[in-house]
Amino acid sequence: MSTRPRLGDAANDRTTKEEYAMFRRALLVTSIVSAVAIPVGFANADVGATARPAFKMPFSYGKTFYANNWQGHKPKNSIDWQSYGKDAVDKEPVKSAASGTVTTVRDLGNDSYGKYVVVSHGRGWQTLYAHLSAFSVKVNQKVSTGTQLGKVGSTGGSQAPHLHFEEKLNGSVQTPVISGTTVGYGSKKALTSKKG
Numbered sequence: 001m002s003t004r005p006r007l008g009d010a011a012n013d014r015t016t017k018e019e020y021a022m023f024r025r026a027l028l029v030t031s032i033v034s035a036v037a038i039p040v041g042f043a044n045a046d047v048g049a050t051a052r053p054a055f056k057m058p059f060s061y062g063k064t065f066y067a068n069n070w071q072g073h074k075p076k077n078s079i080d081w082q083s084y085g086k087d088a089v090d091k092e093p094v095k096s097a098a099s100g101t102v103t104t105v106r107d108l109g110n111d112s113y114g115k116y117v118v119v120s121h122g123r124g125w126q127t128l129y130a131h132l133s134a135f136s137v138k139v140n141q142k143v144s145t146g147t148q149l150g151k152v153g154s155t156g157g158s159q160a161p162h163l164h165f166e167e168k169l170n171g172s173v174q175t176p177v178i179s180g181t182t183v184g185y186g187s188k189k190a191l192t193s194k195k196g
């Protein structure tokens with residue numbers, strides 16, 4: 001929820017790739033070990049893939065933004081959605097990444113998430129949207145994929161407008177998958193919002 005993203009230099013990118021490869025190997029081993037004990041929705045997209053909702057990019061169709069899963073970000077594997085080129089993220093409508101029910105609409109003032117929304121998607125999955133400048137939904141409201149939840153801002157512990165985003169399973173943040181693209185720990189990817 002802190003917001004100072006670190007832009008990787010070449011050395012950093014190399015380290016990130018190596019760490020990511022190690023992370024994937026560790027995840028594979030962990031998944032095999034835990035496949036019996038935790039059969040549903042483990043972080044590995046290959047295991048329990050049917051359990052994870054098909055999360056979409058939480059923005060209007062055609063917008064391109066950086067998804068930054070930066071090292072040291074809290075909680076780990078949160079994404080900061082940031083401006084990309086001419087696409088400025090400030091004041092953009094924030095859309096639900098999948099259908100579900102709004103379970104939290106809360107304002108923490110100048111701390112932490114600031115204004116944030118949580119949507120529950122069933123089977124233990126939730127998405128969280130933080131540092132909003134405005135809300136468009138109420139608690140217990142049913143939402144579809146693409147329903148507007150609020151607008152991007154810089155409330156709470158934020159230093160510049162961006163959208164802090166989490167995909168959570170049973171309360172713990174998972175490695176995010178957006179329209180089938182995994183944004184692994186330490187990686188920063190420019191993604192474009194698709195239809196649907």
Ligand SMILES: [Zn+2]
Pocket residue numbers: 001002003073078079080163164165
């Ligand atoms: Zn953040």
